[in-house]
Amino acid sequence: MKSKYQKIKGTFDILPPETQVWQHIESIVHKICKQFSFEEIRTPAIESIDLFKRNIGNETDVSKEMFAWKDQSEKEIALKPEMTAPVVRAYIESGFFRKHPLCRLYYIDSFFRREKPQKGRQRQFNQFGVEAFGTKNSEQDAEIILIAHQILKKLNIKNTNLSINNIGDSDTRSKYESKLKTYFNDHKNNLSQLSQTRLEKNPMRILDSKEKEDEAIIQNAPLIIDLLSKEEKTHFKSMLKHLDALGIKYNENPYLVRGLDYYNSTTFEITTQSQGSQNALCGGGRYDLLVEKMGGPKTPAVGFAAGIERIILEAKQELSQKNIDVYISCNNEEYTAKGFNIINELIENGYTIFFDTNKKNVKNQIKDAVKNNITFMLIIDEAITAKNLISKKEKSVSESEILNFLKDQ
RNA sequence: GUAGCCGUAGCUCAAUUGGUAGAGCCCCGCAUUGUGGUUGCGGUUGUUGUGGGUUCGAGUCCCAUCGGUUACCCCA
Numbered sequence: 001m002k003s004k005y006q007k008i009k010g011t012f013d014i015l016p017p018e019t020q021v022w023q024h025i026e027s028i029v030h031k032i033c034k035q036f037s038f039e040e041i042r043t044p045a046i047e048s049i050d051l052f053k054r055n056i057g058n059e060t061d062v063s064k065e066m067f068a069w070k071d072q073s074e075k076e077i078a079l080k081p082e083m084t085a086p087v088v089r090a091y092i093e094s095g096f097f098r099k100h101p102l103c104r105l106y107y108i109d110s111f112f113r114r115e116k117p118q119k120g121r122q123r124q125f126n127q128f129g130v131e132a133f134g135t136k137n138s139e140q141d142a143e144i145i146l147i148a149h150q151i152l153k154k155l156n157i158k159n160t161n162l163s164i165n166n167i168g169d170s171d172t173r174s175k176y177e178s179k180l181k182t183y184f185n186d187h188k189n190n191l192s193q194l195s196q197t198r199l200e201k202n203p204m205r206i207l208d209s210k211e212k213e214d215e216a217i218i219q220n221a222p223l224i225i226d227l228l229s230k231e232e233k234t235h236f237k238s239m240l241k242h243l244d245a246l247g248i249k250y251n252e253n254p255y256l257v258r259g260l261d262y263y264n265s266t267t268f269e270i271t272t273q274s275q276g277s278q279n280a281l282c283g284g285g286r287y288d289l290l291v292e293k294m295g296g297p298k299t300p301a302v303g304f305a306a307g308i309e310r311i312i313l314e315a316k317q318e319l320s321q322k323n324i325d326v327y328i329s330c331n332n333e334e335y336t337a338k339g340f341n342i343i344n345e346l347i348e349n350g351y352t353i354f355f356d357t358n359k360k361n362v363k364n365q366i367k368d369a370v371k372n373n374i375t376f377m378l379i380i381d382e383a384i385t386a387k388n389l390i391s392k393k394e395k396s397v398s399e400s401e402i403l404n405f406l407k408d409q
Numbered sequence: 410g411u412a413g414c415c416g417u418a419g420c421u422c423a424a425u426u427g428g429u430a431g432a433g434c435c436c437c438g439c440a441u442u443g444u445g446g447u448u449g450c451g452g453u454u455g456u457u458g459u460g461g462g463u464u465c466g467a468g469u470c471c472c473a474u475c476g477g478u479u480a481c482c483c484c485a
Contacts, residue, residue: 002458009476056485064410065483082485114412115483194481226429260485280484305485360437363444370445389445 010123012117021312026108028154029128033106036147038130041105043086049076055294056083058259066125067112079112083305084262084287085294087131092296103133108308120310129305136288136300138235142242144302148270148282149248151306154321155315159273161280163253164243166236168228169264170289176224176257177203187217198317222253239266254359262287266302272314281314282306310365326406328355329362330380339380342402349403365380376406 005014014022030040045199049068056062068078075125080086087105090096096103100195108128117123130147132140145162154161167173181203192211199206205216228236243250256267267285284304291299292337326346339355346353354374359391362379370389371378386405397405 001457006458006476052485061483062485065485084485111485113485117477118480119478119485202483256485262485283485364438366445373446387445393446394444 007281008123010117012122012124013234021315022308025155025311025315026128028149029106029108032147032151032154033130035103036087036143036146038104038106038132040267041090041107042086042109043080043090043107044215045079045110047080047089048075049078049085051085051089052078052081055262055290055362056082065113065115067114080109080316081111081113083109083111083127083129084108084131084290084303087303088291088294088296088301091133092291092294097133097297097299101134104130104134105362106130118308122309126308127305128308131298131301131303133291133301134285136265137233138239138266139242141239141302142246142284144284144304145243145248145268146246148284148304148306149246151326152270152281152311155311157272157281157311157314161271161273162242162248162268163248163271164250164266164268165224165253165255165256166228166232166265167224167257167263167267167285168232169278170261172224172227172229172232173257176222176227179227180204180206181221184217190217199330202258203257204306207257218255220254224257225254235265260287262290262293268304270306272310279310280307281310323352324354324374325351325376326353327372327374327377328353328380329365329377330355331359333380335380335382338399342380342384342399346401351406376409378402 033040037355049063049066052066053063064076066081068184069074071077072307087107091103091105103338106129108126110124111122114123115121128151130144132144145164149162161342168176181199184191184195184203184206185200188199189207191199192209192213193213194211195206195209198209206214207221209218211405225233225236233260250268253269256269261284265286265288268283269280270282271279271289272281273279282304283306284302286300286302288300291297328339328343330336343353343355354369354372356368360368365379366377366389368385375388375390377387377389381389382401384397385394386397386402388409393409395405
């Protein structure tokens, strides 16, 4: 049907029965996070635009892709494009760190980015994620990865690939970036056309290149791990040891270096092997300096975020049928009050009912009930007929006998 | 932001070189079967995404626009 209105570009409705899939994922996230003693945080959909501009990364790129506007008092507002900055803001603003030296939070929420929509990439999209503040120990990095691993496992997502790297501090990174630039410049003529333009704008992107001619050059590129401090190397090694102990398979990926300005030390990403460029399910890492940069006390932190839309593309879950216990037919207006009283009692006793307020004729109601796999049917008129649609038993009952009839079958 | 492809009933799709917009499923009703996953008959649903243009005539050709999709850019 043609609607007078249509949804905004890059947004989508989640309709039944697909809502079941979303509920399923959300319940698993809640459950696993709580098992690890992470607590849920919810923050506003809108924030001051500076929160993101200043703290996420390249200022112009970031603001270009945000939904932002000036409100009536000329204040610049943005719909949140991600959750780390709002969580850190709330963490500092609430003084939470005073009560909880080790603060562990998780969220499930919608975010907004004004990008061109693609498969698995919408303008309003949904993520869940966790953030742990207060320790720089490698056990916390490993626990974060374990949570992501457990959630994906419970969602029955197979063929995932965990890539891990350590990118050191921002000093290391800028050193590495210039080293990389020099290296690629030396091999400029052999690089693909695309990568030659990247060389000026974003040399680290070349490491992700899919062009064949770039492969060999990338393989011999300098590695960031060689520039790491002794401390960082130890941290990295012990985290990998924890993962080994857990039997979690990983890939050391020295090229996993791009990302936000605020990341340091551990970074990781979980991808699937299915095709297409949008294959990252989950990404995260350490951001030990962000809390301090945003005006809080010096607090190390680590976390991840996972895209629910992409996970749904991977988790091909079977939809369960509607689970209705009792089909109610009450077509005679004279007995509507009686019908409603029965319905109310069934609900209070935990039954799921379907009341045909359309008042189709009884024959078609029976067909309807059978088609929907409903076991019991109550036909309420002057008398009440209770039917078991499977055993085909049928009985005329009084109002007080209904519950017994349902139990006995 | 750039480029390619696509848009017909609630869904899946037809419609010859431009010539009366259709089918299946779903839904609704009637009958039939042993009142129940059967079968038969009948019925509803469209400004062919929207707006212009060419033409005697446009779902079909042209332009614009909106939306979807794929690749690039980017990816918090």
